[in-house]
Amino acid sequence: MPPGGRPTVRSRRLGAALKRHREAAGADQATAAEAILKSVSKVSRLESGLTSASALEVRTLLDCYGVQDAGERARLEGWAKTGNQRGWWLDFQETVTPDYADHITLENEATYIRSWQPVLIPGLLQTAEYAESVITSGPTFIAADMAARLVQVRQERQRRIAQGGVQFAAVIWEPAITSLASVPAIAGPQWSRLLEVGDRYNVTVQMLPASAGRAAGVAGPFVSFSFGDEPTVEAVAVENLPNTSVIEAPDDLALYVNVFDRLRSTALSSEETADRIRQLLKNA
Incomplete structure (x- = not known):
């Protein structure tokens, strides 16, 4: 069972993919249960990410559903193998x-990350x-x-960019950058960091001009994630005041892809x- 008895982002993604393939094959949960010699409730829990x-x-399920694509099979089997894998962030459970x-799980496994702030x-x-x-x-x-621990977590998250393991694109509204001028001790190093990181081959940083207020007001902050060789968005994390919501419904994902573009x-x-x-x- 996923840690804490709640669906994890890994188990949800795998369950949703299995459900999608089952429905595409025209099979019901009873057929799936028979294939893996489990109960229908077990299949239901698998598809909902609860187990x-x-x-x-x-x-076995992919065989039952007639899924032949080698890449898709390898991807889903890989998710199953790493479903209970311990991430570095579990050292910061408190x-x-x-x-x-x-959010960190998505970030750690993504091949493409796009951020609007x-x-x-x-x-x-x-x-x-x-x-x-x-x-x-x-x-x-x-x-x-x-x-201090939260700062440490944030710095650990940045390792993937430093190691070149992910393509990262950020669009930042100009006021978020220029407003730092009121705190020179923070502004200079942060502006320099944007220049340094933005010069890396796997990072793109773009400023949305302050004059583009209408465009900036279309959506609040969000981050999209892709997990394969192609930059197809498979999940979006939307930042709210109390928490972060992960969106995975295809129609909703398409909206965020359009907004980011x-x-x-x-x-x-x-x-x-x-x-x-x-x-x-220069003017600081």
Whole structure:
């Protein structure tokens, strides 16, 4: 069973994929249950993500559904094998909420990440000083030791970008960048970080001009994730005040893909963005 008795993002993704293939094959849950020699309730729990599927169960179900695509089979069997794999963030269980753990899981497994931020610098691009200021200025009190652990988690998350293991694209509304000027001690290092990270081959940073307020107001902050060789979005994390919601319904995903494409096309190029940030540093 997924940790904590709740569906994890891994188990939900696998369950949804198995359900999709079953329905495409015109099979019911009773047929699936017979194939793996389990109960119908077991199949129902698998498809809802409430329990984990073994790689053998996944292989048997895909055989039953007539799924021949080798890449899809390998992907789903891989999910089953790593479904209970311990992530580094579990070392911070007292700090990382279940919703945050889901977000980190998506981030850790993604091959493409796209982030829209109208208010803050994306977490994957934040300096430690900036991260601490954001964490401690939230609506709830956070003790100094807890804040320090959250900053550490944020820095650990940034390792994938540093190691080149993921393609990351960020669109940031200009006020989120320029407003840092009021705190010079944080602004300079953070602007320099944007330039340094944005120069990496696997990272693109674009500034949406302040004048594009209509475009900026279309959606609040969100992050989309792709997991294969192609940048097909399979999950979106939407940031709310109390938590983060993960969206996986195809029609809803299409809306976020469209919004991000519009934001990216309206934003300055990465080169123009770097020039604007250099000007901010020069004038600081």
